[in-house]
Amino acid sequence: MTQFLQTLFDGVTVGCLYALIALGYTMVYGILKFINFAHSDVFALGVWMSITIAGWIGIGAAGEPVPPWYMGVLVMLLAMGVCGAVGFTVERIAYRPLRGAPRINVLITAIGVSLFLQNFGQLRWIFGAYPKAFPTLLGDQTLFSLAGVNFRLSDAAVIGTAVALMAALQYLIFRTKMGAAMRAVSFSPRNASLMGINVDLVISFTFVVGTMLAAAAGFLYGVKYGGQAKQTADSMWVMLGLKAFVAAVVGGIGNVRGAVLGGLLIGLIEWFGVAYLGSQYRDAYVFAILILVLLFRPAGVLGKATIEKV
Amino acid sequence: MPTLIEQARSNKPAAASILPRAIWPLLVGLAIGALMFYVIGPGMGDYPSKIVLIAGINIILAVSLTVVNGFTGQFSMGHAGFMAVGGYVAATITYYGSMKLFGSADPAGGVLSFTGGADKPTALARWGDALFIGSCLMGGVGAAIAGYIVGLPSLRLRGDYLAIVTLGFGEIVRVLLQGTHEQIQPWRVEDALAKPVYELAISLGGPKGFQLLPTYTTLFWVYLFVVVTLIICYRVKNSSTGRAFLSIREDEIAAQAMGVDITKYKVRAFVLAAFFAGVAGGLYAMDIGAINAGDLGFLKSFDIIIMVVLGGMGSISGAALAAIILTILPELLRNPPPVWPVGLVLIALIAGVSSYRKRFRWKPIIVIAIASTLLEVGRQIALSKGINVADFRLILYALLLITMMLVRPQGIFGIHEIWEILPGYARREAARNGARGGSQGGKP
Numbered sequence: 123m124t125q126f127l128q129t130l131f132d133g134v135t136v137g138c139l140y141a142l143i144a145l146g147y148t149m150v151y152g153i154l155k156f157i158n159f160a161h162s163d164v165f166a167l168g169v170w171m172s173i174t175i176a177g178w179i180g181i182g183a184a185g186e187p188v189p190p191w192y193m194g195v196l197v198m199l200l201a202m203g204v205c206g207a208v209g210f211t212v213e214r215i216a217y218r219p220l221r222g223a224p225r226i227n228v229l230i231t232a233i234g235v236s237l238f239l240q241n242f243g244q245l246r247w248i249f250g251a252y253p254k255a256f257p258t259l260l261g262d263q264t265l266f267s268l269a270g271v272n273f274r275l276s277d278a279a280v281i282g283t284a285v286a287l288m289a290a291l292q293y294l295i296f297r298t299k300m301g302a303a304m305r306a307v308s309f310s311p312r313n314a315s316l317m318g319i320n321v322d323l324v325i326s327f328t329f330v331v332g333t334m335l336a337a338a339a340g341f342l343y344g345v346k347y348g349g350q351a352k353q354t355a356d357s358m359w360v361m362l363g364l365k366a367f368v369a370a371v372v373g374g375i376g377n378v379r380g381a382v383l384g385g386l387l388i389g390l391i392e393w394f395g396v397a398y399l400g401s402q403y404r405d406a407y408v409f410a411i412l413i414l415v416l417l418f419r420p421a422g423v424l425g426k427a428t429i430e431k432v
Numbered sequence: 433m434p435t436l437i438e439q440a441r442s443n444k445p446a447a448a449s450i451l452p453r454a455i456w457p458l459l460v461g462l463a464i465g466a467l468m469f470y471v472i473g474p475g476m477g478d479y480p481s482k483i484v485l486i487a488g489i490n491i492i493l494a495v496s497l498t499v500v501n502g503f504t505g506q507f508s509m510g511h512a513g514f515m516a517v518g519g520y521v522a523a524t525i526t527y528y529g530s531m532k533l534f535g536s537a538d539p540a541g542g543v544l545s546f547t548g549g550a551d552k553p554t555a556l557a558r559w560g561d562a563l564f565i566g567s568c569l570m571g572g573v574g575a576a577i578a579g580y581i582v583g584l585p586s587l588r589l590r591g592d593y594l595a596i597v598t599l600g601f602g603e604i605v606r607v608l609l610q611g612t613h614e615q616i617q618p619w620r621v622e623d624a625l626a627k628p629v630y631e632l633a634i635s636l637g638g639p640k641g642f643q644l645l646p647t648y649t650t651l652f653w654v655y656l657f658v659v660v661t662l663i664i665c666y667r668v669k670n671s672s673t674g675r676a677f678l679s680i681r682e683d684e685i686a687a688q689a690m691g692v693d694i695t696k697y698k699v700r701a702f703v704l705a706a707f708f709a710g711v712a713g714g715l716y717a718m719d720i721g722a723i724n725a726g727d728l729g730f731l732k733s734f735d736i737i738i739m740v741v742l743g744g745m746g747s748i749s750g751a752a753l754a755a756i757i758l759t760i761l762p763e764l765l766r767n768p769p770p771v772w773p774v775g776l777v778l779i780a781l782i783a784g785v786s787s788y789r790k791r792f793r794w795k796p797i798i799v800i801a802i803a804s805t806l807l808e809v810g811r812q813i814a815l816s817k818g819i820n821v822a823d824f825r826l827i828l829y830a831l832l833l834i835t836m837m838l839v840r841p842q843g844i845f846g847i848h849e850i851w852e853i854l855p856g857y858a859r860r861e862a863a864r865n866g867a868r869g870g871s872q873g874g875k876p
Contacts, residue, residue: 234833
């Protein structure tokens, strides 16, 4: 029973992270209809920017007292800001000139951007080629235990921040003017531009929001798992990003609520697979689910099937 | 008046002319392979000939991926997965086969093997390479079966969904292979002999990789396969199957309307590409003497994709050229040679040809001059500051990929072969068609 609850809890926590990353994938896909392969690298960038910014401020080094919680929030907001700027630049330089080009070309460009971010971060003057320790920004205390499952402060931070961000995004998309513009562009960029919506601006905005969410997920990942952050060109980041993409597809790509649902589903499936079937096939469960979903319900759980028009 | 079908049947070549056309690529391959093995390999020394060998394997991978990504326009991102399947199948067959046949996992020699047959049992000397080639082909077949299994369901998907599924397939292959049992070490031959075959087939080393394989691969075998792959892919491109591939790439719905069974042809493209990737995997495993599925993840797939994209989505010679360049480039970047002599030769060539053809062109000359000046400046800076340019290799690739998509999205050669863009090709081709009695485009 304890194992079951622990697995459920771990699955939900990881699922929240997947959901945050998946939101970025799904928003970009909803508007531009392409997979932003560089999204997982923005996530890694979020982790590394958090480390760097905490280093600049001078908090969280090993042996020092744990900084107050609002410093952690400050680090997260700064990391989100930097990653948002990176997302904006990438969209402006690499993706905007390809508007209207075949999807494959945009996909290849995205792979190029992904490779660039990975290896640029490896340079000596940027983040370096070695793993670094993630600063301790939160105390390691247990809030309460339930049936042998410890509920830690870091878990509370992950779930709380993720839920808050998702709620904010929900508000942004369904209650604001910009959100209405985003939905309009997603429905039809051409018609949206005829209605006086600045499509390029909306796309840039979407990119920035998506990358900021990924950066927040990166920060939360660091807080939750701490320890050594792998170097930017480690395939682990791409793998995490891919799983988040799978989450977006499973939930129904282009659908914001679907991404959240998919993230939680993938997190649970992964952790229950690891706990009850064996950990060596960990990545295989997620991709097996992807293939099954694409075969039997290609539009995802919450997605609407589209009809191909000539 | 004969019907259309009868006409088509009468156009079928005579049986006697098929045999030589089927055999000459093999002969050419044997000749080029022997040339590589006897002349170029020893003439270049150990390290350069190793790079030439790796370039050959990369050519096979890039050209086979061209069939799917270039001809058919499907975006497969799991090519390294097929390579891994082929490599492991081939490695299993040679490793445990060598144990069963020769009682040892060492290479059993052969006429053209590096290791020679001198200190090996001479009676079975030639069987070693037969086992190796057989295992590479079986690796290809294994990968082709995997290609069929992946291709059939995933071909309901399009574009980027297909890309993700193939990527997922590659990762599943990697995870499954890394989850296999420990391999039976070479000195425990009697254990291997005692175990049933199916148990041997899952004892593939797991996360440590399959090691201590017999190293059969030589320049000869690699380039034999390179030539065969190139010729088969070129012939496929110009066959009715290839035309169907190209039509799917241009417009799936139009192709379907013209009676092309798109699922069938997509599966064919997948199977063909997977076969050659599997063969390349076998050659790769038995060149290094080890294969680790961890090295054949999506990063390896990306490497192959970069070659195809750079060479031209659909150009066999372009992909082969890109494979060669991208294999040699990191070696060159380690100690960058001066570029301007090459630039000068190119400028002289262009100036000569264009003034001979009475249409002198300044633009390419200026571009080359600026490019080689910039490269030379960069090289001098790198030399004076002691920067190792090879560290920037992947950044360069990434920028190359992005710039390529922005400036020339169809790759250097597009869908054309290298010789098709040479001056005068169109004229010669028209003359040849005219000689065949074709009336298209001719004046009445």
